[in-house]
Amino acid sequence: MSRPERLTDWWQGRRWRDDRGDTSIQMAIIFPFVLLATVAVIQASMWYYARQIALTAAREGLTAARAYQSSPAEGAAQAQEVLGRSAGDSLCGYSVSASSDGQRVRVQVSGTALSVIPGVSGLQITQSASGPLERWTVPGE
Numbered sequence: 001m002s003r004p005e006r007l008t009d010w011w012q013g014r015r016w017r018d019d020r021g022d023t024s025i026q027m028a029i030i031f032p033f034v035l036l037a038t039v040a041v042i043q044a045s046m047w048y049y050a051r052q053i054a055l056t057a058a059r060e061g062l063t064a065a066r067a068y069q070s071s072p073a074e075g076a077a078q079a080q081e082v083l084g085r086s087a088g089d090s091l092c093g094y095s096v097s098a099s100s101d102g103q104r105v106r107v108q109v110s111g112t113a114l115s116v117i118p119g120v121s122g123l124q125i126t127q128s129a130s131g132p133l134e135r136w137t138v139p140g141e
Contacts, residue, residue, distance in 0.1 A: 035083040042116050043112035047123050050113035054127035057082040057096070063139040065098055068136075072098035075107045083109065090114050092122065106130035 028081040065075025076098040083094050092112030108128040115122040 028078065039116060046090065046116060047113045047125070050111065050122075051106070051127060052123050053083070053086050053091045054094070054109040054111060054125050055129070056086070057094075058107045058109045058127050058129040061109070062105065062131055063097060065105045065107055066131050066134050067102070068134045070134075072100045072105055075105060079107055079109055087111070089101075091125065100133065102133070104130055104132050 058083045061075040061077075061079030062069060063075075064078035065072050067074075070073040076096045079096045079098070083091065083096070087094060090113070092107060092114060096107065096109050098105065098107045100106070106128055107130070108126065110124070110126045113122040113125055
């Protein structure tokens, strides 16, 4: 066995030999956190997508309910139709309600976002849209 001429040569050779398997251990420690972050991003995306579906349905329902000589029931029906076309599995257990006070109409859509984590229920979503009713008025009155 030859003796290393410099201490740094000995240390570098020993360091590489002793570090075998360290990468596997590091990956075993880090990988669960990477996987958790990936699932969290996917879950947040599913929540955001379901929220946008509910908001779109509420806005479409509002547009139908605000029309001249229309009723809140027509707005709720329009929102249900939009949800039937676009919700799929992304927005589960949805419900629509519409109300009016004679001046303004409000359409509210509620549901549950799809969960990608087995055994965990999705997040509750409630989106609403409101606006004034269209009606004829006489200037100056």
